[in-house]
Amino acid sequence: MTELPDGSTGLDLFPKATGMVVMRVNGVLVDLATELHAGDQVEGVPIESDEGLAVLRHSTAHIAAQATQKLIPAAKLGIGPPIKDGFYYEFDLPEPLTPETLGDIEKEMQSIIKSRQTFKRRVVTQSEAEKELAAEPFKLRLIKADQGSTVLDSEVMEVGGSELSIYDNVNSKTGEHCWSDLCRGPHVPDTTYIPTNAIKVMRSSAAYWLGDQSQESLQRLYGTAWPTKDAMKEYLDFLSEAEKRDHRKLGAELDLFSFPEEVGSGLAVFHPKGGVIRRVMEDYSRKRHEEAGYQFVNTPHITKAALFEKSGHLDWYADGMYPPMHLDAEFHEDGQVKRQGADYYLKPMNCPMHNLIFSARGRSYRELPLRLFEFGTVYRYEKSGVVHGMTRARGFTQDDAHIYCTLEQLPSELNSLLDFVLGLLRDYGLTDFYLELSTKNPEKFVGTDSEWEDATRILRESAESQGLELVLDEGGAAFYGPKISVQVKDAIGRTWQMSTIQVDFQLPQRFDLEYQASDGTRQRPIMVHRALFGSIERFFAVLLEHYAGAFPPWLAPVQVVGIPITEAHNDYLTAVAQQLRERGVRIEVDTSDERMQKKIRSAQKEKVPYMLIAGDEDVASGAVSFRYRDGTQKNGVPVADAVEEILNAISERVQV
């Protein structure tokens, strides 16, 4: 309970030194300049809080827009919301933004901030706003749009709530009116709340008005803003760390894979070292699947159209498929059809093929759950602008399985499946997860509501029983059924969608799948689609970025490099290497003419887990010396102990 004189505002309660940027009055976020009344429940919002950061960034977006309009008076304002780690502002511009302009805009922003402008809120009527914004066609569209229409989602900060407001930026020394923008706010009290050394214009790009492909393409300016210089530095460091870990870069540096232009966009080739990692990943997965009761199958890469007509893919996802090859047609001289041709498609999914295996003969309830597994290579015609290294490729191999079971078996099957998935991901070194439940997309689905409800409920229950955080992804499901996906956090905190588990009542119907029940009746199985890596290529990329190329020994393409101190120690190390090689260790001895320091440097750059160094002292005592990737060393280790240490790390799949 605080007593304040009449006419007091939040600025009296929370002067700048308190670090509050806006306040919550009776549950509503408002400017600090808002007048307070007796009995109001008031709570300050600090700049470091999520809401405070959003306000800081939103206000910075205004500064960016003001700067842009000052430099480019013809710029028409679009929208300018805060986003994760920053903000953007969209403009309709006569010319696209160039890197030089971005620098100029940033300079102009600095000078606006230094001129100390206050953000003054002013409520306007619709007709006043229309008059005032006559020169801003996009803002006009916003206020004329139906308030309930779907275009006005939460990202649009301009309008919303019960009234329209305009924010005036006023020079606090001269009282001069500098700029205005339609905006629902709230904002920081004045520009000095924005630290000039903690904002940055990042980049520009094109973006459709309100994210709608059928609308105008605008220029979007991205920027970032933080409470302190250090906070921004931390963010920029994170970005550069992410860049260093980029799998496309590491893939080339470590000679793991490439995307030859001759092959085509989004189609990777694996080089020997990448091939080793991939093979080890697959081998381990195979072993675990065998132990978990999966049966291995193989299916072709192409198939006649009828199969994908039956599955519904050609109805729903023809756009995502490579166009067909028309084969076998023959014509008479007069052009009349002699022999009807057929369309063949590259498969975008494996499930229709697996269904054919299920229905190849009569199935008994005794066979269920039937788990068919395949490393199945699929091809999807991703739009040219979305292809991205191995995380969004046009050809990739799924660790794909389809489980056919009864409704009664479904819950326990899903539970054990989730255990299996999470356990396997942990073995590859990913340990931080949450689950996401994707529900029916009302625009794009097949089947009945009750089937969807059942499937969604069972999935939800089994996800909840894992005790992990569960996030809802409304409308995110595939057309044939709801799914759980496992989201993984990597070493620097980024999340990746990995495994997906989808329940499907539809394809069994379309394929008329049946099994004979114990009472002799014919019943329809339920199908579960699941991929744990998602795709091997993608999982490979995630691991590569997660480990920054420094794979744990069991996955490393070269596990040990032997480095003789002089040529005289080559034979000794070669003999040690032979011992390890016989135990299955991937070891190379560097017998080149280089000096040992250079050899260490090379091995270090290749991120080899172990360097075994040997010189006269080691030879004399039947030992070797370790150098690890972190630069530490362990000298004079008896060969038998060294072998043991390496073999142990590999078999335990630990990181070193």
Next chain:
RNA sequence: GCCUCUGUAGCUCAGUGGUAGAGCAACCGCCUUGUAAGCGGUAGGUCGUCAGUUCAAUCCUGACCGGAGGCUCCA
């Protein structure tokens, strides 16, 4: 698919309207070495592709093929 940017040696990058260089890597020598680059030499590019402008194009223009960042999309 849309917008902007971009494409020179295996990699990282200079460079010019008169057909090109550096460092690293590769290869060949010399050096014989204790924890991240010893020294010297050699070789390597139709400057993404195809057109156009020009006496002349790696450079200017266009289309196409790659790539990057976004938008849209992601079964």
